[in-house]
Amino acid sequence: MPEEEKINTPTLNYHFKELTNLITNENSMSSYQNILNDFLEHWPLEKVEAISLDQYVDIQNRATFTQWVENRTIELGSISGLFGSRMFGMYKRNGSDPLDGYANDELYTWNKKYGNDRNVAFSEIKKHLIDIINCSLTGNFSKIDAIPIPDIFKWKVAYLYSNERLIPIFQREVLKEIATYYGLSVNSKTTVSAIQKVLIDNKPLDLNTHEFMVELWAKFRPQKKKPKGISTPQQDQGEKSTNDQKRSGTSSYIAKQTHNIIQNKLRNMLIAEYGESCVACEKNYVDLTLTYKDTITLYEVKSDAYAATCIRQALGQIIQYAHRLDPTKKVKLYIVGQYPLKDNEKPYLSYIQKNFKVDLNYMNIDLT
DNA sequence: CCTCTTCTGAAAGTCCGTCC
DNA sequence: GGACGGACTTTCAGAAGAGG
Numbered sequence: 535m536p537e538e539e540k541i542n543t544p545t546l547n548y549h550f551k552e553l554t555n556l557i558t559n560e561n562s563m564s565s566y567q568n569i570l571n572d573f574l575e576h577w578p579l580e581k582v583e584a585i586s587l588d589q590y591v592d593i594q595n596r597a598t599f600t601q602w603v604e605n606r607t608i609e610l611g612s613i614s615g616l617f618g619s620r621m622f623g624m625y626k627r628n629g630s631d632p633l634d635g636y637a638n639d640e641l642y643t644w645n646k647k648y649g650n651d652r653n654v655a656f657s658e659i660k661k662h663l664i665d666i667i668n669c670s671l672t673g674n675f676s677k678i679d680a681i682p683i684p685d686i687f688k689w690k691v692a693y694l695y696s697n698e699r700l701i702p703i704f705q706r707e708v709l710k711e712i713a714t715y716y717g718l719s720v721n722s723k724t725t726v727s728a729i730q731k732v733l734i735d736n737k738p739l740d741l742n743t744h745e746f747m748v749e750l751w752a753k754f755r756p757q758k759k760k761p762k763g764i765s766t767p768q769q770d771q772g773e774k775s776t777n778d779q780k781r782s783g784t785s786s787y788i789a790k791q792t793h794n795i796i797q798n799k800l801r802n803m804l805i806a807e808y809g810e811s812c813v814a815c816e817k818n819y820v821d822l823t824l825t826y827k828d829t830i831t832l833y834e835v836k837s838d839a840y841a842a843t844c845i846r847q848a849l850g851q852i853i854q855y856a857h858r859l860d861p862t863k864k865v866k867l868y869i870v871g872q873y874p875l876k877d878n879e880k881p882y883l884s885y886i887q888k889n890f891k892v893d894l895n896y897m898n899i900d901l902t
Numbered sequence: 903c904c905t906c907t908t909c910t911g912a913a914a915g916t917c918c919g920t921c922c
Numbered sequence: 923g924g925a926c927g928g929a930c931t932t933t934c935a936g937a938a939g940a941g942g
């Protein structure tokens with residue numbers, strides 16, 4: 535077929551929609567961490583060690599391990615539709631004919647290499663599954679490459695148990711592109727674990743695994759045209775919509791709204807005083823950056839109702855942002871909250887100012 | 903022997919009919 | 923309309939074969 539490349543499959547679009555929903559609807563209970571915790575509570579290693587075939591794969595049963603990995607954790611990285619049920623190693627047929635080239639009995643279909651008998655084959659698959667989990671728990675990812683379970687499923691399982699030390703992207707093509715982008719020369723012998731290592735090594739400190747995955751996926755997901763250089767965090771993204779929720783960890787929807795309102799208001803104030811060209815929004819993950827004469831001022835906005843808490847939350851972040859700035863420039867740091875410092879909070883700030891050699895200050899933006 | 907080509911099987915990826 | 927699952931297609935590495 536000529537051409538013009540096939541666009542995203544519905545599955546992949548669905549995947550992306552889910553991901554962005556997950557990031558934007560922070561008030562929902564389904565933060566990725568909740569989903570991950572939920573999965574790990576349901577399927578600790580001990581339970582997998584005792585798993586039966588019925589608990590592993592079944593028809594019309596959302597409680598199975600494979601359902602959990604494929605569908606109930608879809609927001610953490612989709613493997614749906616990429617290899618059908620074959621990726622599980624063994625699946626239960628739903629009235630369909632035995633599958634050519636595979637071993638079949640009256641109920642199940644599985645890869646011949648696992649054995650001729652259903653039970654032998656399943657215990658083989660189970661052994662591999664436990665291997666994957668053990669390797670993942672201990673961070674021994676390179677050993678996972680050789681475990682004979684289809685890649686797509688294998689690495690999703692590995693991700694779930696990896697304590698977020700793997701990036702949940704599983705399509706070989708996409709992985710290959712990302713690795714190439716980061717300078718790894720990829721050929722058919724390049725292992726997934728090697729690519730994963732490159733991804734992890736390139737994860738910005740400011741992003742968690744999930745946020746980084748969303749960013750990579752937005753940039754590299756299969757589509758008609760390669761989006762050369764979609765917006766990167768280095769670019770000023772202009773005024774932030776207060777409805778447009780960007781990255782963030784665990785903060786609530788309300789908190790996020792407040793954060794954006796403060797950020798926009800401060801941005802407008804700075805532009806009014808210094809001009810638009812001096813003010814950058816979300817540059818290098820910094821909420822606002824003011825470059826004026828020989829001084830760079832970083833503003834980290836926090837939405838907590840107490841100035842001291844804002845300072846506590848922002849301190850680590852803003853110092854990390856500051857350390858990579860041009861050392862020949864003067865650097866000022868501002869932590870920005872909604873409310874002024876209360877008298878009993880002032881000693882906290884004074885203590886930091888006295889004991890750390892950074893030009894750190896606090897300001898508040900009145901929203902009323 | 904060595905190198906290049908062809909063959910082959912497994913894995914990966916796509917398409918599409920069925921069912922709900 | 924979406925999810926599922928099976929048939930079909932493509933890709934790729936290794937084996938086998940052909941030719942020098």
